[in-house]
Amino acid sequence: MKRPIPSRRAVMRAALGAVPAAFLPLATAPLAAAGSGVSGSTGTARRGSGFAVPEPALSRPFGRVAHGVCDPAVSQTCDGAASQGPIEALKGAYPMSVPGLGIPLGGVGAGSFMINQSGTFGPWNFGGGQNGDRWQNRILPQAAFHFRERVGNKSAVVRTLAAPGPRNSGSLGPVADRSWGDPLPAWTLLKPGEGTYNALYPFGWIDYTAFETDVSLRFYSPIVAGEDRRTSLPVAYFDVRLTNRSTAVADVSVMFTMPNAPGNVGGTPATVRKGLASRVRTNRTTGVTGVTLGSDDPSNTADAHKSEWTIAARPAKGQKITYTTSWNGDGDGSDVYKPFRDSGALGNARLDDSATAGAIAVQARLEPGGSTLIPFVLTWDFPQIAYADNKTVWMRRYTNFYGARTTDRTNASAGGYNAYIPGSYPFHQSFAIADDALDDREKNLRAVHSWWDAIAGNSAYPKELRTAALNQLNQVAFKMPLWEGGLVSSAVAPTHGTRPGSHTPGTHLYWSPDSAAGGNNGMGSDVGSYGYMAYSYLFPSIERDRLRAVAESVMLDPYGNPGDPDVNNPWITLAEGTAPTPDNQEFIDRPAKRLYRMYAHARFHGDWDFLESVYPAMKRMMAFLQALVRSDEHLPRTRPTPEGAMLPAMPNTYNSIPALGRDVYDSGLYLLALAVMVKAGRRLGEDKATVTAWQQAFDRARTEFEDVFWDDANQWYRYTEYPKGSAVHLDTFYAQHVAERLGLPDLVDPRRYRAQLTRHYARFTADRDAEGNLLGARTMALPDGVTQWPALSSILGVAEPRQEIAVFTGTNYFAGATYLAAGARFHDAALRRHGIEMASAVSHQVWCVDENGFAFDTPEAYGTSNAAIYSYPAYERALAVWDTLDAIDSLATVLPSAHR
Structure with missing residues (x-):
């Protein structure tokens, strides 16, 4: 943990103030060059791109997902046939290849999800017995970034920064494993092709072309070679860079919506996640404001026990943050979209009492030629992972850096070394993780670049091999959801x-x-x-x-x-x-x-x-x-x-x-x-x-x-x-x-x-x-x-x-x-x-x-x-x-x- 738990709590008690009704002016370090947000970045920023995208990055037209190969000699689930179960493996194509996948976010062993080439949040792999260590082909339709611009005297333009998901079908019927859904129906989506998707793990970039303002999104998790702490964190950074290329003043706003979602869906045994709640917190010392969406009920299964999400931002000078702690995540999305569409701001109040979803929005005014960067973060605290019908429960590795301790001497009753010490983890740490992540954002970004640049920018390595080597690392986090921080219990x-x-x-x-x-x-x-x-x-x-x-x-x-x-x-x-x-x-x-x-x-x-x-x-x-x-x-x-x-x-x-x-x-x-x-x-x-x-x-x-x-x-x-x-x-x-x-x-x-x-x-x-x-x-x-x-x-x-x-x-x-x-x-x-x-x-x-x-x-x-x-x-x-x-x-x- 960055700071000892007791002093951290003392800081929080002193810093957590009343719910902010308006923007709090906060001093921040000057932004570095537009290419990276830090010095030493690899690559150059293109016209219309707010970030330096290196040459070896995989690049695809945003939202245009290929149909995928399907040869008659292999299993025809790719053509819409019903699965034939275990025999699929003998036919060589199970599970099938899936076009349109993208950069996964989340630390090693923390659970993770992809930002796919449609710009939506999925597929997912939070692991354990609930999903059998095979990722789940689903998205969160409520999770998205949204952008509003009003340039000069023109009418405001509002779009959700996502495209419709692929609806893959073959001659025998729909192909579910190559399809995913759309964001909520009340939202105005981008069209396929209105942008470029780039990926070079752990970084992803999307440049959007549907606006007068240059809009670019960079997303990544702090995977740091040779270091356990940052590499294990359940942290997803989203940096939005906005540049006004017009000759008029532009009022711009970015909204981040997120549901109070379970990590696993549709598995056996089923995840139980009840007792939803939400709240807003601001640390006046760091300037971080976040909406936390939690779940805490005695009936919850181990993979959902005391679990929560936090979406947060750290506004800079000239930026204003607003929020809602609850909107109807089971609806069509119109309730949260209307205030943002009308004014670019949220009302700093609940829109309903469901606690099924939350949102934050950050506004700024850009003079002609002006640019700003808005750093968002999504963090989560799903501290446990379970197997064997929830009979075996482990703590995740990141919890060791936020209080969880393990036995350090042989003790039969404690299961030997490395058993979790009950009560050592305080739970409900997603805001603390978000606060640390945004406070340390530039330091963490430099730490990633310290090893990543040496590969991404090394001309001794052919470009194709840099693409392969860095992007192949994605599976260390995405395919491997168990990196444990202590055995909680096992009835097996x-x-x-x-x-x-x-x-x-x-x-x-x-x-x-x-x-x-x-x-x-x-x-x-x-x-x-x-x-x-x-x-x-x-x-x-x-x-x-x-x-x-x-x-x-x-x-x-x-x-x-x-x-x-x-x-x-x-x-x-x-x-x-x-x-x-x-x-x-x-x-x-x-x-x-x-x-x-x-x-x-x-x-x-x-x-x-x-x-x-x-x-x-x-x-x-x-x-x-x-x-x-x-x-x-x-x-x-x-x-x-x-x-x-x-x-x-x-x-x-x-x-x-x-x-x-x-x-x-x-x-x-x-x-x-x-x-x-x-x-x-x-x-x-x-x-x-x-x-x-x-x-x-x-x-x-x-x-x-x-x-x-x-x-x-x-x-x-x-x-x-x-x-x-x-x-x-x-x-x-x-x-x-x-x-x-x-x-x-x-x-x-x-x-x-x-x-x-x-x-x-x-x-x-x-x-x-x-x-x-x-x-x-x-x-x-x-x-x-x-x-x-x-x-x-x-x-x-x-x-x-x-x-x-x-x-x-x-x-x-x-x-x-x-x-x-x-x-x-x-x-x-x-x-x-x-x-x-x-x-x-x-x-x-x-x-x-x-x-x-x-x-x-x-x-x-x-x-x-x-x-x-x-x-x-x-x-x-x-x-x-x-x-x-x-x-x-x-x-x-x-x-x-x-x-x-």
């Missing part, structure tokens, strides 16, 4: 008798399922490992605490290889591991990924105490992996897929590509794990005999790797022990690339490594879209003249090599980084060029092809013949784009302040 017994995260003080768990669409490894140790660089550099405490919990889970599990946390009750219930023997385990990449990430975190941050704390778990995972090696071999064996099987065994993250015996991907990770253990063991003073045994195992396994996988005729490492034929995998060198990044010995023969990369790039990248753009690199390739795969799984009797020939977005980013790093190592400009081309190709398909609908909903993979055939939006693997950036220009150099 932990799987192992004690919950992960309760053994080390100061641990705050973060729930990161691969995607609610498929896969739920919330430990981040499957596809999430491709984004380890993003977490390591930007959210290091999340990475550390997640790895702490993984280490605890490993030590609790009978076999040292815990399965997925339960999506219905994460970090309380987990799948138990099974006894490791060769040929009987699936996903054998996970232990090695967990292990190397522990070493990587320690190395990147110089946190060798952390390494020592997780080292017992690392040894246990190494033993698990070694148990997968046959006595007469030196590499692990995964569970094979029998020929003609209806469903494949899942050897690793490429779960439907058959692995027969040993495979190059898992074997490379096994070598990486051994190399890490040798390095970590030597640093931590491990017994010499143990380190020697690991080193010998590494040497033998590396020799066997070359013998088993190198295909001299094709000059590549074959993917697996095919009984006939050969095929090569794009991600062959995942482990080798990580080893290079961690300063470990080569896992493969460097000459062969370079030969495969150099000779076979064109084999992976032959596919183009209808405009001739590279679609990206496919996952696997065959020898010249060969069309039959040497091994192919059969899913539900349909032989279709989807994963073999699909373009995996995150794999392209990671493989692109591999090419870039190898190019630097071997002084090979062609390899570096190929790495950038591969990564830029998928960035183009995701962020530049509007009709795909992939922006802010990046798919796991799409087809090489047609990007409309895609699978699993919102997977974490695409965060690998940060590894691509690191391979171009080291993040340790670019982001030194964030990397500590």
